[in-house]
Amino acid sequence: MGSFDLMPDYEVARNYDRCIACRVCERQCSNLVHEYSEEIGRMTADDSKCVNCHRCVSLCPTRALKIVQSDNTYKLNCNWTSKSIKEIFTQASTGSVLLSSMGNPEDYPVYFDKMTINASQVTNPSIDPLREPMETRVFLGAKPEKIERDANGKIKCNLSPQLKLAMPMMFSAMSYGSISYNAHESLARAAEELDIYYNTGEGGLNEDFYKFGNNTIVQVASGRFGVHRKYLNQGAAVEIKMGQGAKPGIGGHLPGKKIDSDISRTRMTPEGSDAISPAPHHDIYSIEDLRQLVYSLKEATDYKLPIIVKIAAVHNVAAIASGIARSGADVISIDGFRGGTGAAPTRIRDCVGIPIELALASVDTRLRKEGIRDRVSIVAGGGIRSSTDIVKSIALGADCVYLGTSALLALGCHLCRSCQAGKCNWGIATQEPELVRRLNPDIGYKRLVNLMRAWQHEIEEIMGGMGINSIEALRGNRLMLRGVGLNEKELGILGILHAGE
């Protein structure tokens, strides 16, 4: 079928006064954008191949490169935007579903940006985190209904399995396969150093990383890739993935070319063949089936590990969460529609699901109304970009947050949203050895540690300003938030007052 030649969205702008034709850009670009022309004695670029990952920009020794948005435009039309037109051209020529990666980039309201945080003035003092202890330790897991005592009246510690975190952050599920060995190693080592947890995602766990088991959450998804008894018992918790914020209602698809021998062994799937996880778990067609899987996993792990159930934030998320809280799960993880992915159909990523802020608020409210908030902890994820997003999430009711995209950014991701191509120039979302080598785990894990520590400091500073010296006093403390520019309905769902009230 014929195709119209699409003008690229971005152009490589090279300053030839600065360019020394060292050809670094050429060597660094896995998309083959740059080429040295012997004929004209200069570097050239094929903009159409550029994904705007900024690898060349970052490594150009003379800062001769930048990537600019093309000013080429179709006749302006508020309904038929350039994007719509181009997508139609593409699909008309390929007959394919549009594919994208990472979180929903569309222009929906970001509720985090419409909430502000309180601080103490006069009637109660702010607390200086440099001079006073400031506590960010968090436990995840169900709380006992009854206090039991021994014959001497001493309290018995009758807790079900818990996760103990030094700060209310964890690295969210990203499978080995969708991201590289070095990316996984960076996450695992950072989690260990920070005394938090990272998550294997649905691709099993490479045996090299078993030693990080105390800081590992092992995931069980619909494909059951890499799931076996040893794997389950290697982790500190087991997460059942029911859904993902980036693509609620559908399964996963890891292209065969990303499945080399090591990944094939870890996943227990054939080398080179696509690993497709089904949309539903085929043993879970309803909530009572989920309960069975929760208890199967508890049996398999001797009731020593908490079970997390991860769901995508969809319209009736509160009712679903209520069902999960009664299913024996210890932790519910909610993934908002800004959450990232290694590959998803564009339409699903951009149009299915709801914002995490609203989902989180309504789940927390619902569980409290039903009196079952103590039965589960809540982890919020999907689009959390900063320490203030974390503070706001906790004030809305989360115990802890999951961080995926921000962790990848710390490792070098520039959000070019082309993970599905498997040619990540930063060595993250690729399995090509020469690209994977670019991500040095010694540096990567330190950058993750830096980012988390920086955020922890900021959280402590903000808490101190509010006069709060322990993170649990912030959890669900919605009076610490005010909405700016939100309507009554939005304020009602978030359960907060408007600024000035």
Added chain:
Amino acid sequence: MMREGQVRIPSGCAISGIFSKSGMKFSGKDIVKSIGVMHDRSNGLGGGFAGYGIYPEYKDYYAFHLFYDSIQAKKDCEEFLNRHFEIAHCSEIPTKRTDGVDNAPLIWRYFISPHTTKLSASQLDEREYVVKCVFRINAKIDGCYVFSSGKDMGVFKGVGFPEDIAKFYMIEDYEGYSFTAHGRYPTNTPGWWGGAHPFGLLDYSVVHNGEISSYDANRRAIEMYGYECKLLTDTEVITYIIDYLHRKKGLTYQEISWVAAAPFWQTIEDMPDGDRQIHEYLRNVFSAQLITGPFSIIAGFEGGMMALNDRLKLRSMVVGEKGDKVYISSEEAAIRIIEPDLEKIWSPRGGEAVIVTLDGGGA
């Protein structure tokens, strides 16, 4: 102007408490004198007292103190009380016209015990039944408010300086083994008597100085357990936390202090084995009952009293002892005025509870 409860009003304050460990009764005169010294710590917008052992003749009955906005409210409430309780005695609470105390509601008290048939039909234990009734009246019956509901104890409070409120209720005429007092400095102008302190539920009463930063976390958690926060004050939520932890969860007052003003993790880590696990357990299980921000409280209960500061001691509080008496106050001067010759006086550390009980156990 919105009434307290429709809007949250932070306030600074003065608190004072006197307790006789031998159980010997003394008049309310001293507590009035003590709180009066701290006149400048309140601004005339709230004062109140709680006395224990003051109703010996009706000590087996719940003493309900009620504010009524109207005769109709009284009629509705009494109808409810008659349906749910045997009323042994009721009367208007004696008051005296006092300058500086205006807009008093109708103030009545009832000595009551639950109807046995109603109680057994409810399948609740007696105290839970009483609590449920208190919440029903406060939430559902317009214009009335139960502000005291314990046995052999009573709360007396209103809008005014505490020394004027004392004159109004003639606090000097009451005799008990334990008294607490409160002078309020709200940063807004509530005109409502129900918003004054102490806050009481059953025999638990709390006077509080401070403004807690954990308020909404504590409120939303406690509301989940069936407590309705109507006043949106710290004192209300702290009282409910104490009731919840003590009556429903069976924690001791010492354990309650470890929950509400928990030791820092760095302190817990240095504790000996055994203690450390219990502290970690309590902080984990009752994380939503941790109270942060400045507070000093005196919690009265049947046969005892607990004084507690926030974990950083962001509010002043001193404790003095002489003979069988224990004095607790925001300021030393408020103790010296009634007992200049103390055997011991000290300032408890942040989070260090001072718990006094009657010699030989409960009252």
